[in-house]
Amino acid sequence: MTAADPDPAMPPPVHLLHLTDLHLPPPGETVHGADTASRLDAVLDDILARHGPGGEMPRPEFAVVTGDLTRDGEPAAYRRLRAALARLPCPAHLLMGNHDKRAAFRATFPEARMDADGFVQQAVHAAAGLCLMLDTLEEGRPEGRLCARRLAWLAARLAESGGAPVLLFMHHPPMPVGMAAMDQAGLMDAAALWAVLAPHRGRIRHLFHGHLHRPIAGAWHGIPVFSLRGSAFDVALDLAPPPRQVSVEASKTPCYAVIRVTEDSIVAHTRALLPTPC
Numbered sequence: 271m272t273a274a275d276p277d278p279a280m281p282p283p284v285h286l287l288h289l290t291d292l293h294l295p296p297p298g299e300t301v302h303g304a305d306t307a308s309r310l311d312a313v314l315d316d317i318l319a320r321h322g323p324g325g326e327m328p329r330p331e332f333a334v335v336t337g338d339l340t341r342d343g344e345p346a347a348y349r350r351l352r353a354a355l356a357r358l359p360c361p362a363h364l365l366m367g368n369h370d371k372r373a374a375f376r377a378t379f380p381e382a383r384m385d386a387d388g389f390v391q392q393a394v395h396a397a398a399g400l401c402l403m404l405d406t407l408e409e410g411r412p413e414g415r416l417c418a419r420r421l422a423w424l425a426a427r428l429a430e431s432g433g434a435p436v437l438l439f440m441h442h443p444p445m446p447v448g449m450a451a452m453d454q455a456g457l458m459d460a461a462a463l464w465a466v467l468a469p470h471r472g473r474i475r476h477l478f479h480g481h482l483h484r485p486i487a488g489a490w491h492g493i494p495v496f497s498l499r500g501s502a503f504d505v506a507l508d509l510a511p512p513p514r515q516v517s518v519e520a521s522k523t524p525c526y527a528v529i530r531v532t533e534d535s536i537v538a539h540t541r542a543l544l545p546t547p548c
């Protein structure tokens with residue numbers, strides 16, 4: 271048997287879609303000169319053609335969008351997002367990024383699950399594993415926070431879940447990446463997060479995040495980490511010492527990822543599309 275042959279003793283692979291940093295503005299507006307809505311449409315067109323009815327690719331269990339759903343939390347942008355995501359061939363779980371606003375999000379997505387403190391956090395018991403979706407938004411601030419209440423929610427979900435394998439999803443990456451401007455806007459409570467996760471390290475299989483607008487693969491405390499450019503625009507790679515400014519690159523190639531999960535492997539495939547007109 272080769273690596274390409276399915277093992278009849280193993281459950282079939284599960285596939286997830288990872289989208290991030292959509293930065294959708296209200297209708298008729300742009301972001302950094304880009305028509306981010308048309309880029310999201312290109313992503314959805316591609317997903318539908320490949321993973322939708324009649325498509326040759328596997329049907330995803332769900333899609334997750336790791337934050338920065340809108341340009342600046344505008345109600346009209348959330349309404350536009352809801353209409354766009356209705357095209358997905360699977361359920362979608364939406365996370366908060368630093369460009370989002372919870373009240374406006376809830377007004378348009380009233381069915382979205384949140385914790386008892388009103389944070390947009392949820393535990394999804396999926397075929398892919400226990401998917402814990404965290405809310406790192408500190409409204410009005412670019413950096414991310416996981417306050418004591420949010421971490422207590424996370425600790426409780428881990429404690430009650432026995433030995434279930436865990437996938438983590440969040441907007442802000444927990445580790446510095448060497449890009450001074452982005453690291454200043456990183457997660458401020460990474461040490462506290464690790465203190466909660468460390469006792470469960472053996473079953474935390476992967477962490478997926480957004481925020482950086484860059485393709486990222488690495489590890490944090492041994493946990494594999496992945497992110498992608500997303501659909502809106504790129505951030506330039508800048509590893510020079512601080513002070514630095516975030517530099518947006520004029521990439522026109524939106525992308526998304528297909529995550530393939532089996533009992534003994536996780537593979538993230540990035541799918542970059544042809545350039546969009548603007």
Ligand SMILES: [Fe+2]
Pocket residue numbers: 291293337338367481482483
């Ligand atoms: Fe973003």
